[in-house]
Amino acid sequence: MKGIVDRFHRYADDYDRWFDDHPEAYRQELALVAAGTGTFRRGVEIGVGTGRFAAPLGLCCGIEPAAGMARLARERGIAVILGSAESLPLCDGAFDLALMVTVICYLPNPAQALAEAHRILAPGGRLVLAFIERDGAIAKKYLCDGEKSRFLSHARFFSRGEVEALIAGAGLSSTRFTNAANGFAVTVCTR
Amino acid sequence: MRRDLLDILCCPVCKGGLVLTVVEENDEEILEGSLLCEACGASYPICAGIPNLLPPGIE
Numbered sequence: 001m002k003g004i005v006d007r008f009h010r011y012a013d014d015y016d017r018w019f020d021d022h023p024e025a026y027r028q029e030l031a032l033v034a035a036g037t038g039t040f041r042r043g044v045e046i047g048v049g050t051g052r053f054a055a056p057l058g059l060c061c062g063i064e065p066a067a068g069m070a071r072l073a074r075e076r077g078i079a080v081i082l083g084s085a086e087s088l089p090l091c092d093g094a095f096d097l098a099l100m101v102t103v104i105c106y107l108p109n110p111a112q113a114l115a116e117a118h119r120i121l122a123p124g125g126r127l128v129l130a131f132i133e134r135d136g137a138i139a140k141k142y143l144c145d146g147e148k149s150r151f152l153s154h155a156r157f158f159s160r161g162e163v164e165a166l167i168a169g170a171g172l173s174s175t176r177f178t179n180a181a182n183g184f185a186v187t188v189c190t191r
Numbered sequence: 192m193r194r195d196l197l198d199i200l201c202c203p204v205c206k207g208g209l210v211l212t213v214v215e216e217n218d219e220e221i222l223e224g225s226l227l228c229e230a231c232g233a234s235y236p237i238c239a240g241i242p243n244l245l246p247p248g249i250e
Contacts, residue, residue, distance in 0.1 A: 084203065
């Protein structure tokens, strides 16, 4: 974990610039995630990065382990907390929405992170989980291409079946998968 | 961090409640200070408005 977190800390500006340099890809990803988040009362993004999803989607709170990223998320108005997905510093049942976008591929223990997401959700609360599919076009493209490879070459991608197993293992039920047809998948899970 | 954030924060290790100590704040939020876990005694800093609740050893 330390290696990739340090990389996100040092290259936070580069990471953030990607969204300005690729407005169409960003717009597509944001629309897919927004369709999953819908309406909610209090939401947290786990692995909030620089706030590129939490801010436009109206999630008030963000957890982020890399200080350089957290500073940029704070500038976007997110109440950001330095923290780890596997050991969330959040109270039981405090949220009705948790969001994770391209996060599980970087986690040393994704099963524990999903168990923690379950813990902080109120009964009936939703986890919106967006991930890059192992055999999808994005996974293949970015592994050997440009700025994103700086981060994604450290990632461990999952298939839909593996993600479903992780979701079930955390006691969540997965309602549907949506997909931009290029391997960026979103699923909505209910506690 | 805003003061009302404390309502949803807990110790990342033992999930105990946190006690806030303020060193510097403005009209909106706490800029410098610390959060002490009542249950296990771990202390977490607040720096430049951002609470650092990474579990000890992760940082």
